[in-house]
Amino acid sequence: MRVTPSASREDVLAALFEAGSQGVHEDADALVTHFPPETDLAHVYAVVRAADAAATIEQSETPAVNWDEWRARVGAHTVGTLTVAPPWLADEYDPATTIVIEPAMAFGTGEHPTTRGVLRLMPSVIRHGDTVADLGAGSAVLSIAAVKLGAVRVAAIELDADATSNAIENIARNNVSDAIRYIDGDAAVLLPLVAPVRVVLANIVSSVLLHILPVVATALTDDGAVILSGILVEERDMMLRQLAELGWSVVAEDTEEGWWSVHVVRANTSSLT
Numbered sequence: 001m002r003v004t005p006s007a008s009r010e011d012v013l014a015a016l017f018e019a020g021s022q023g024v025h026e027d028a029d030a031l032v033t034h035f036p037p038e039t040d041l042a043h044v045y046a047v048v049r050a051a052d053a054a055a056t057i058e059q060s061e062t063p064a065v066n067w068d069e070w071r072a073r074v075g076a077h078t079v080g081t082l083t084v085a086p087p088w089l090a091d092e093y094d095p096a097t098t099i100v101i102e103p104a105m106a107f108g109t110g111e112h113p114t115t116r117g118v119l120r121l122m123p124s125v126i127r128h129g130d131t132v133a134d135l136g137a138g139s140a141v142l143s144i145a146a147v148k149l150g151a152v153r154v155a156a157i158e159l160d161a162d163a164t165s166n167a168i169e170n171i172a173r174n175n176v177s178d179a180i181r182y183i184d185g186d187a188a189v190l191l192p193l194v195a196p197v198r199v200v201l202a203n204i205v206s207s208v209l210l211h212i213l214p215v216v217a218t219a220l221t222d223d224g225a226v227i228l229s230g231i232l233v234e235e236r237d238m239m240l241r242q243l244a245e246l247g248w249s250v251v252a253e254d255t256e257e258g259w260w261s262v263h264v265v266r267a268n269t270s271s272l273t
Contacts (some may be wrong), residue, residue, distance in 0.1 A: 001044070006054035009207050015051035017160055019044040019115040024160075028117055038123075055174040063112045074103050077111070079119040082145055099144045100173050102166060114203050115253040116140055117261030121227050124252065125263055126150055131197045133157065133219065135187040135212070136204040136230075140167040142178065146201070147176040155194040156182045177260065188215050195219035206239060217266060225251070229261035236260045 005012040016024055021033040037043065041059065050054055074085055076085035076093065083098045088162050090100040103111075119142070126132070128150035134143040137156035156167065161184045171180050178183060183190055188211070191200075198221045202209055209228050226248075231239055233255060243250065243264060252263040 001034065001060075002027070002030050002032050002058040003048060003088045004025055005052050006056075006057040007052050008206055009034070010211070011027075011051040012048060013205065013208075015042075015047045019047045021160075021162075023032045029062050031231075043086070061123070075175045077116065081117045081123050082148060084115075084119075084128060084141060097148060099141055101141055101144075101174070113256035113259040114231075114261065115141060116201055117176065117256055117259060118201060118227050118229045119145055120254050121252060121261060121263045122149055125199055125225050125227060127198070130199055131221075132199045132201065133191055133194055133197045134206075135186075135191065135200065135202040137167060137182065138163050138203075140170050140182060142201045142203065143180045143182075144170065144176055147174075151199070152179060154180045155190075155197070156180055157190050157194075158182070158184060159186055168187045168193055188212050188259070191215055191219045196221045196224075200222050200224070202226065206231045206235050210246075212240055213243075217236055217247070220266070224265070226264050227261065228264065233258050233260050233261045 003012055003016065009031070010017055013024060015225050016031065016033050020035055020039050024031050024033045033115055045057060046108070048057060074086050075091050076083055081097060084101055085098055086095055086103050087100055090098055099237040126149040127147055130151040132144070132146045132151045132154045134146065134154060134156045139142055140156050143154045143156040155255045158164070159166065164182065167182050171177050171182060192215065197219055200220065202212070202216070211248065220226070240250065247267050248264040249267040250262055250264055254261040
């Protein structure tokens with residue numbers, strides 16, 4: 001199903017998950033998702049319309065998947081100093097710098113530019129001994145990456161409960177269960193409960209990022225840093241204005257295939273402009 005909101009993206013996103021979505025990703029202005037075969041699509045339409053009466057909704061049946069062919073197409077992705085690999089390819093890479101992810105979700109396998117953007121920015125941000133919050137953790141790929149880069153405590157927060165089992169399996173598969181706590185729920189509510197943290201990672205839709213930044217600011221240590229992603233390139237100028245108004249300073253940027261990721265700090269912690 002492809003849903004193009006006319007107004008509040010976060011309200012439509014919440015409605016899709018309420019209706020049983022098994023995962024959502026952004027495709028330009030649209031939210032693309034899928035539902036199990038037994039889903040009552042009339043109910044899906046109803047909750048989406050309740051959230052946004054003018055949203056455009058398109059649906060089509062998902063063709064049967066040949067899993068052997070699909071698996072053969074899934075490869076490893078080396079991004080900066082790290083490699084994201086499925087379990088059947090992981091032995092080919094250095095375990096110290098390899099994140100092993102069972103590709104049960106579209107997000108979090110290294111396939112999406114927003115994930116890669118954060119991974120490229122992380123090595124210059126994460127320090128040994130860091131505490132980290134990963135908002136919109138999904139498959140936990142970024143949480144695992146943080147530990148591989150030296151973090152000792154990570155709170156992986158995800159609103160979509162359907163992601164939990166895959167994420168917990170990935171955390172265990174990478175032998176980082178002692179360092180990562182995976183928490184289901186709303187990041188705006190849960191982040192203050194795990195604060196203070198030195199680093200926040202947030203790969204979420206841009207409207208949610210702007211909404212949550214004031215909460216992020218209060219959760220950071222004095223020398224804290226944030227990596228934001230999930231932002232379209234055409235939203236960059238708007239985001240830069242909003243970030244400046246909210247008291248954030250840009251340290252580094254990354255762009256790939258129409259997506260923009262950014263490393264920011266609170267303006268009073270950096271002389272960079």
